[in-house]
Amino acid sequence: MSLKAHAQGxxxxxxxxxxxxxxxxxxxxxxxxxxxxxxxxxxxxxxxNVNLKDKPDWFLALNPLGNAPVLQIDDKIVVESTATSEWLDDVYPENRLQPSDPYRRAWDRVLLEYMGKLTNGFYSAAGSPAAELQGKLDEIMKHFQFFEDKLRERGEGPFFGGSKPCMFDFFFWPTFERYPALAILQDSPAARLDPQRFPKLTALGKAMERLPAVKAAGLDAEKHSVFIKGYLAGKPDYDLFLEE
Structure with a gap:
């Protein structure tokens, strides 16, 4: 099946x-x-794959919200990233990702809610004029500090799940993977994450990069930066880097 994005029509x-x-x-x-x-x-x-700027009618019929991801099997349809991921974990329980401890599960939900600050901060900084960049970076570093502290409090590692990744590690990773693209987009070394200040997050990043799932689903910072640049300009190219 082609990886090219399906658009209107x-x-x-x-x-x-x-x-x-x-x-x-x-x-x-x-x-x-x-x-x-x-x-x-x-x-x-x-x-x-779907063109999210020029959505097909059939995709909107599946998910009137018009966003990805959407899972479908026979007559079952599940939408939204956390719902789809948690549904997969329930239906395919081998290699369980959601914590069994209610307190840990509750705190992973808190971490997930806080993720919005980091993700929004990243995209805001990516499109920020140079004069405003440092203020945006200061806010982002506050958010990274929150996650650094939570990793340290857990006293395990290198993952939020301890010696093995949990569901929140996979919720956190997409923004963390994209973050190095900010230094490219803004041509600013100040945007880089300081491993001395954030040793736990640095170790998490190295551990995540070794996972087969991350290798299979990921892209490097340069590729992310090319797409994000087009996205911020209102001209996202959903078929970037495809040879077919």
Missing amino acids: STCPPTKPGVLRLYSMRFCPFAHRTRLVLHHKNIPHEVV
Whole structure:
């Protein structure tokens, strides 16, 4: 199946009975979460990519919110990154990612809620004029400090899940993977994460990069920066780097 994004006027590829399908966008950090879970748990699936700026009618019929990710298998449809990821963890329970301890699970939900500050801060800084960049970076570093402190408090590591990644590690990673693109976009070494200030997050990043799921679903900072530059200019190219 082609990885090129389906836009308005396209026809939805026919589904197959019993085959799990992910409607995605290759550069979407939220769909990235679900792709990580699919790869980490080795769940067989197919992918249909969607142009999120010029959405097909058939995609809006599946998800009137018009965002990715969307999972479909037969007559079941699940939307939104956390819902799809947690549903996958429940339906395919091997290699469980959600914590069994209620307190840890509650705190992972708190961390997830806080993630919005970091993600919004990243995209705000990516499109910021040079005169405003340092103020944006100061805010981002406050958010990174929050996660650095939480990793230290857990006293485990290198993951938020301890010696093995948990669901929140995969919710956190897409923004963390994209963060190095900020220094490229702004041509600013000040945007880089200081490993001396953030040793726990630095160790987390190295551990995540070794995971097969991260290798399978990820892109490097240069590729992220090219897409984000087009996205911020209102001209996202959803088929970047595809040879087909």
